[in-house]
Amino acid sequence: MSTDVEALNNPETLWNAETVYRPDLFKGKVALVSGGGSGIGRAVALLFARLGATLVICGRTAEKLEKVAAFVRGKGGTVLVVPTNVREPEQVDALYQRIHAEFGRLDYVVNNAGGQFPQNAIDYAPKGWAAVINNNLNGSWYMMQRAAQYWRDVKTPGSIVNIVVVTERGMPGVAHTVAARAGIIGASRTVAVEWAPLGIRVNCVAPGLTATEGLEVYPPEAQKEFPLANPLKRPGTPMEIAESCIYLSASSGSFITGEVLTVDGGGKLWGELWTAGRPEYYR
């Protein structure tokens, strides 16, 4: 891929990248970003911190999270790291308890942790299907439900942004994740109505192909087809996805709930992604 993934994901580059948002936008607010140790989650976390939020990041790998935290602290920001596997409801519960104990408030959740592997669906092992559903449907659900319980109990409003994938045309090679994310989109639309009386907004961001190190799980030979993914003929950047999350979280999104913001360079309208390779039939 000609796109420089390393440069686009470099914390210093992200910190200095142009943004349309004002520096004190989130002063006094607390933002939680899952999967904040890499890729899109790190870009979202850095932007929240840059805009004045107190940051909480979680993920399974403490070292990745600590690197991001050290960077933000070096810039004068406040960060709490809570290693958490979002598939484990007890760990998710402990995460929210810890946030309350440390800061006594929470304003925004960006539910970004997730992942899958590319394989033709006909070959999925039950364990593989279950792993992806557990990560992306169950894990995301535990995180959003616990956030809502928190805001209900402390009687404050909140905003949830779930990172999903573009589900409209399906995505060959990752049927398991499309199924899981479609579940989250459906749940989000439903609870947007149920939780509105609590002052909770629930939205989704659906990134198209985005240049993160997470794409390393896809075969290198597939990468030459990246420009065919959308009419703009390039992958999105982590910063472009981060700005869209901020748009929905901040007051710019105050009249938006139950929505899916697709950030895919038009890939929903034109383009192809064969995540497990293009079958001969479609050549």
Ligand SMILES: CCCCCCCCCCC/C=C/C(=O)SCCNC(=O)CCNC(=O)[C@H](O)C(C)(C)COP(=O)(O)OP(=O)(O)OC[C@H]1O[C@@H](n2cnc3c(N)ncnc32)[C@H](O)[C@@H]1OP(=O)(O)O
């Ligand atoms: C033409 C261009 C195409 C290219 C590109 C496209 C990109 C398209 C965009 C799609 C939208 C989304 C993109 C992204 O999300 S990018 C990056 C996000 N990051 C990741 O996905 C990486 C993380 N992924 C994982 O860690 C794993 O996939 C997994 C979620 C499964 C991890 O869970 P767990 O740790 O529980 O899983 P295990 O490793 O223990 O495996 C459990 C079983 O899952 C099956 N499995 C796992 N990996 C594979 C594989 N590579 N192939 C087949 N099967 C797999 C297997 O049954 C495992 O059980 P066993 O180990 O007992 O066999």
Ligand SMILES: NC(=O)C1=CN([C@@H]2O[C@H](COP(=O)(O)OP(=O)(O)OC[C@H]3O[C@@H](n4cnc5c(N)ncnc54)[C@H](OP(=O)(O)O)[C@@H]3O)[C@@H](O)[C@H]2O)C=CC1
């Ligand atoms: N890049 C792309 O093209 C697209 C990405 N997405 C989605 O965006 C999100 C971020 O992906 P991206 O940044 O590209 O890839 P990364 O692999 O860099 O990010 C995934 C993050 O989620 C964390 N994570 C995964 N599983 C769990 C878990 N069970 N509990 C806690 N944390 C977990 C990982 O940390 P750790 O392993 O340490 O737990 C990692 O930091 C994912 O949900 C992905 O599917 C959607 C569309 C396109």
